[in-house]
Amino acid sequence: MRRRNWYLMLILALMAIPFAGKAQEKLTALEIMRKVYNRPTGKEMEATLTMTLINANGDKRVRVIKQFIKDFGNVEKKIMFFVSPADVRNTSFMNWSYDDPNKDDDQWIYLPALKKVKRISSDSKGDYFMGSDFTYDDLGDRKPEEDNHKILREETLEGEPCYVIESIPKDEDYMYSRTVTWVVKGKWYGLKRDFYDEDGEYLKTLKINKVENIKGYWIITQTEMHNVQKNHTTRMTLTDVKIDSGIKNSMFTERMMRRGLR
């Protein structure tokens, strides 16, 4: 099955196929990023996501989310239930992401204080997710075709042979002027990514801290985004990860957004 986004690339799964030992074909940068984007994973995933936000003084704030993701073929649906902090508990967020490159995501948020499911625009992908150092775009779909890619070099990072890929957005007004990604050869996941802001200044770095093999898939269970300009860090940790556990289709409905985790 396809895997279409950087977030899932980082958060969800790694390819289970070990290095085959064959001579690698000469790939273009775009082909490498497509391999990352389309890397096979399980069809379903549920997990508890803990985000720890650490500011320049070392003060920590913790957000806990229970999330469910399922691939329906031409659409991938995700629902998130906010567990803590207490003032956002029972808030839920649902995203439907389509294969069709011309179709925007559909997004809804349920606010328990208003007892309403509100449709929101998926256009603001530059917004930061829950005050973290990840934007919605960092967490969501960013199709390889949206950037121009170039192989800068090949080098070993943390013992893994990597392609170092520079990606420059085709949209000049995009929030990043470029990103540089270390893609592990043969496994096709990003081990590290540097982000540069609109002015070309170094902004932040995403690193993988922990990888676990769950149900035959390599699952990245801890990542860290460090914003060097604000000296602010977000650590994302996945626990209770279940792959292909049989999530019902009815999980991704307004009914469940309202009901929550009961």
Added chain:
Amino acid sequence: MKKFRLSLKAAALLALPLLLATTAWAQSVSLTGYVRNYTGVLLHGDHEYSIIQNTFNLNVEQSKGKVAFKVNPYIYQYPDLPMEFKLREAYLDIYFNTVDLRIGKQQIIWGKADGVFITDIVSPKDLSEFLLRDFDEIRMGVTALKADYYIGDNTFEFVWLPTFTPTVFPPEGSIWRPRRAFPIPPKFDYSRSRVTPSLENSEVFGKFSALTSLVDLELMAGYAWDDDPTMHAVKQIDPATHRLVGLTIYPEYHRLTIGGGSFSTTLGPFVLRGEGAYYHGKYFNSNDPRLPESVVKKNYLHYLLGLDYTLWDIHLSGQFIQQRILDYDDYIVQDENTNMGTFLASRDFLNETLNLQLFVYYGFNNNDALIRPKLTYDLADGFEVLVGANIFTGTEGWFGQYDNNDMIYTKLKYSF
């Protein structure tokens, strides 16, 4: 004695978490809520406090597979007013494969409008502090049977309210008491204002809703009571002088039939929302001398169009709302068209720990407004400090009538 009883209730409520914590039952029961201090001071006159309120709000919930319950007691404590101890919600849930039942006191919220009530008419409003309270506090829970039937992303909802609950208005003497103009001081007679609890006097509502990729849609209908009383005015005229010598007001509730719907869809970076309803059989006050009680029955439309957009990380939202009385005659006190707008601008700072927001209601008919800036800072996870103001402009109209009630306020809230 009454206060003493309330205190006992409050003490019992406060002790509840401790009691629960001592039992094995507590392990599966969710106890959440908040403690809040809310202090407001008027900007005019002697800078009296508009409110000093301490709140304890508790949500007790438990779920066991196909069944669940929730109880939401709360206490409002004031230094100068009797303490309020009430249940906002207390209901039971039963979940079937495609049907959910909710029985008991509950808040039921419909529609796509923000801060405006068009198809959102199941739960009545508590306007003790006008529209200034948080919306979950304006909405009153009502005893109801609610059944939801789900087919894919479509939902059919049926609601039965066995008894009628009217809007709560501010008590006599409150600065939020709506201003009413009478030619002479009236006498109020509430003998006709009671709606006897009976099967015949119950309310029923139905709604179809669909959440799709293209559009979110709601269609609704209701056979209800008008939550606001009609002020029937009986005049005593001196036959010799033909002058008004007496005026008796009979507040009375009337049946109302409503049909309407709402939608929400995205247009690129915009979210377009619409909502409208046809109200059949609403009573309006009239100056027609031929009418014995100065009221006339008319139908009216109430509708809204709204647009949400994000620009430079600022979330913007605007709504235009119109209420239009059909088959209008010039004796009716209310304008044929009542036009209102709302505007929201909100931006987060400091990794979403600081929020700056401006919300404005604007009444076109009287050129009056309610301007609500506020700054919210999360001092720690779950601990919120809010500083805000409520500024009323104009001299007449829904907002202008409170021109002397401009206030600044703070809210400190600890959620657990």
